[in-house]
Amino acid sequence: MSHPRSLTEVVRQGLCTGCGLCQSMAGPEHVRLDMTADGFLRPKIRKPLAPADEARILSACPGNRQQPSPEPGTPVDPLWGPIRRLARGQATDEATRFKAASGGVISALASYLLESGEVEAVLHTIADPAQALRSMPQVSRSPQGVMQAAGARYGPAAPLTDIETLLAAGRPFAVVGKPCDIAAVRNLARLDPRVDRLVKYRIAFFCAGVSSLGISRAIIAKYGLAEDQVRLMRYRGHGCPGPTRIEAKDGRVFEQSYDETWGNELAQEIQFRCKICPDATGEQADIACGDAWITADGYAHGEYESWNAVIARSAAGEALLARMEQAHKLNLLPNTIAELNRMQPHQGERKRAILARLAGLWLAGQSRPRYRGLRILHAAWLGRRDFAKNLRGTLLRLRRGANREAEPA
Numbered sequence: 001m002s003h004p005r006s007l008t009e010v011v012r013q014g015l016c017t018g019c020g021l022c023q024s025m026a027g028p029e030h031v032r033l034d035m036t037a038d039g040f041l042r043p044k045i046r047k048p049l050a051p052a053d054e055a056r057i058l059s060a061c062p063g064n065r066q067q068p069s070p071e072p073g074t075p076v077d078p079l080w081g082p083i084r085r086l087a088r089g090q091a092t093d094e095a096t097r098f099k100a101a102s103g104g105v106i107s108a109l110a111s112y113l114l115e116s117g118e119v120e121a122v123l124h125t126i127a128d129p130a131q132a133l134r135s136m137p138q139v140s141r142s143p144q145g146v147m148q149a150a151g152a153r154y155g156p157a158a159p160l161t162d163i164e165t166l167l168a169a170g171r172p173f174a175v176v177g178k179p180c181d182i183a184a185v186r187n188l189a190r191l192d193p194r195v196d197r198l199v200k201y202r203i204a205f206f207c208a209g210v211s212s213l214g215i216s217r218a219i220i221a222k223y224g225l226a227e228d229q230v231r232l233m234r235y236r237g238h239g240c241p242g243p244t245r246i247e248a249k250d251g252r253v254f255e256q257s258y259d260e261t262w263g264n265e266l267a268q269e270i271q272f273r274c275k276i277c278p279d280a281t282g283e284q285a286d287i288a289c290g291d292a293w294i295t296a297d298g299y300a301h302g303e304y305e306s307w308n309a310v311i312a313r314s315a316a317g318e319a320l321l322a323r324m325e326q327a328h329k330l331n332l333l334p335n336t337i338a339e340l341n342r343m344q345p346h347q348g349e350r351k352r353a354i355l356a357r358l359a360g361l362w363l364a365g366q367s368r369p370r371y372r373g374l375r376i377l378h379a380a381w382l383g384r385r386d387f388a389k390n391l392r393g394t395l396l397r398l399r400r401g402a403n404r405e406a407e408p409a
């Protein structure tokens, strides 16, 4: 087996990122994302798709294809991708910094784009008000809306399930998402000329992977709570990174440190697709942001000053950062690749391991995505000492069926 030939194969072979684009392209009467028993959002085919429609969706699906094309003249780092400007940044507004996941750069960018009229909407992700552990797409049209959605929603989130409505409206907008969400938008742009005309900015955050809803359920279960008893689940924010906070409907409040959440829980059940992700740092975005703390292992073991690592990857992203700096909306300090490596050691580790993991899929006769222009060979050369270990680990995981997924019931 080589590459997936159907949406069902994308799901069954563990390649779906859960972005939701297929629902938007096919329409919810044909394809709808639902939660699987494993706690991930996956498409379910409700009404058969015409072969040409399915082929079109497959060519936009980031589970099947990722293929960046950096702007000519942009310096490209083998591990970190296109970089026009590298900075350490934070929102100048204290309330934004406090509420946001890290330094609030993403929320500041989104708010500025709306205030300045450069876009009329921002498509991003918010907690589902009816089911606090779950997330849903949010279309914000004001900085207030942006701030309601500030923070990181760990677990499944599919921001693109209805991007078609924004495209059909014909008004300029921005998209905030995980690197794979942004890859989906770039793939769609190759098929649909409205995308480049209307999506003015693509903003990504660095991503360590999507955890299962089961992990969030396990966290609340420690406090004796079931999903329908929870009215707020905030994974981080209100500090940097801020605590994980759970508010029960009966008024009880529980907090645990971000260190406890990531160290003991969130990292445990990351979807298989994220283990073979060659772009966890938003190479296809105009601007990508991550955490900027420096610790021995890349994880936060306390509270830190609210700063982001910030990368402008396109000319438009670079110009936007400059405008925001001039408007005193962002503080930006110089940063270096060496510092970035210290801030995010796991990102380089993963990129160096991708070739070995893809080789494992190939040897085991399993489907793998089509990746182009992501410097996987170069990264593997940099990590060649661990190639055999990563290959062996992947083969063992595949033997245990780690990439096998069921569709939603």
Ligand SMILES: Cc1cc2nc3c(=O)[nH]c(=O)nc-3n(C[C@H](O)[C@H](O)[C@H](O)COP(=O)(O)OP(=O)(O)OC[C@H]3O[C@@H](n4cnc5c(N)ncnc54)[C@H](O)[C@@H]3O)c2cc1C
Binding pocket: 099, 100, 101, 102, 103, 104, 105, 106, 107, 108, 124, 125, 126, 135, 149, 150, 151, 152, 153, 154, 155, 156, 157, 158, 159, 176, 177, 178, 181, 205, 206, 207, 208, 209, 210, 211, 289, 290, 291, 292, 308, 344
């Ligand atoms: C699944 C996940 C994995 C992450 N992994 C890393 C990592 O490896 N390294 C790292 O440095 N940081 C990681 N983060 C944290 C993220 O990088 C920080 O949020 C980032 O530094 C942006 O900070 P900020 O203060 O600018 O964001 P904010 O101003 O708080 O804005 C965050 C934006 O992201 C959107 N958003 C939140 N959750 C999701 C989601 N699940 N899907 C799509 N959009 C969402 C929100 O709607 C909001 O607009 C992760 C976050 C998530 C949700």
Ligand code: SF4
Binding pocket: 007, 010, 011, 015, 016, 017, 018, 019, 020, 021, 022, 023, 042, 043, 060, 061, 062, 063, 064, 184
């Ligand atoms: S990766 Fe996105 S487009 Fe592809 S099958 Fe999954 S949800 Fe659909």
